[in-house]
Amino acid sequence: MTTSIQAMVDNSSAAWEGWNGLGYEARSQILGRWAEELAPDVRAMVAFQCRNASEHVAETLLMPGPTGETNELYCAGRGSFIVTADVETSLVAVVGQIAAALVTGNTVFVCLPSDYALSAGELAAQLEKSGCARGVVTAIDSGQLADLVSHPAIAGVAYAGKLSTSQALARQLAARDGLLAQLISETDCESLPVIGSPTYSLRFVTERTRTINITAVGGNATLLELGSGEEH
Template identity: 55%
Template sequence: MLHHEKNLQVLIDNSDIAMISWNKLGFDERAAILLHWAQQLPMNIAAMVNFQCANALQYVAKLELMPGPTGETNELYCCGRGVFVVTALKGMTEVAIVGQLVAALVCGNAVLLCIADKKQAEKIKIQLEQLGCIAGVITVVNISDVDALVTHPQTAGVAYCGDLNGAQQLARQLAQREGVLAQLVAELDGEQVPVIGSQHYCLRFITERTRTINITAVGGNATLLELGCGE
């Protein structure tokens, strides 16, 4: 058991490291990789990939300038929250699972993909890495490990598609765990996907940060301060 826990810790640590590089690519580059992948997919699944990317580019990708004193530039921008567990009840549609995955990825998060069809999960991982997704950003994990991942203090959130009982169980697990508060993004209708199909679904996978640049520092050197709300 202890050996297994250490292995999961290594997976999460590697995901954290990969997330940093993936997040630095920016929304446009991440979306380009995902949209390229969509060209290989069936029409209904490709439409979900396109939908999630378009919403992220429209609602969270743009940097906003905020007022500040003379000689100071203040910027508000969005980035990923960290490592997300993406999981689903057995039998959920591929459209729903891909919608969860793409929303998390395009916003700059790393993903621990934990679904019943492990072969399908591995196929998705390989396809995306071949198209430029950074190695380690998607990690396929056995569905039996989902509880250990959810309760781990380093995971930033859980995207779940399934029934009400499953969502309630995940909510209880997240509420009882140690560490920072984690986000539960639950979809209870795997066919109509009203949550995943919302234009603002991507907002559940980002955190806002502010960046202040002072261009009046002594000697003309700029000092940089960044504040995040998801750390």
């Protein structure tokens, strides 16, 4: 693993906690400012992803528990995702992937073909200008993609394009060491049945529980927070 890849992963991981801790409303506002720079159809996709995330994953649910204990169930980002696509894939699809990953609290590496309509660097610059902290969105080139996909700290890959490339990415993720990472794949880049699903944002989150015990010795509240780390 090259030092540059590790440095990028470290920067992305360092940015993740702050970004994930902002909350859905703040992240949606930042993405809304970004969308103002985009074409109407692409802007509509950002709004679609933010709206669906707000409906399906933003709410904190209160669960039953013993007297003196509060239990909350909520969704959080998984970590760092790679967003990548083929040159023929529409910008609407690419932006849909980026928006869904970001609004749910993940940091993102963007890798696009050199002759794509908009470069990964331009997208990253737009998002930083709109309010994303440095490290939340990182542009990478195609020569760095394979090493990054194989890095054990990557939570998953969102890809839109050919079935053959999707299968190759799935094999690469399955062969790597460390925690399992998921592939979120869209191979119908005309209809976008995956990216266009109202529940697409659920693929980018993990469920966590937070317990607050107000009956601790001395009357001090204690907090226990657990994450499932599994796909929901």
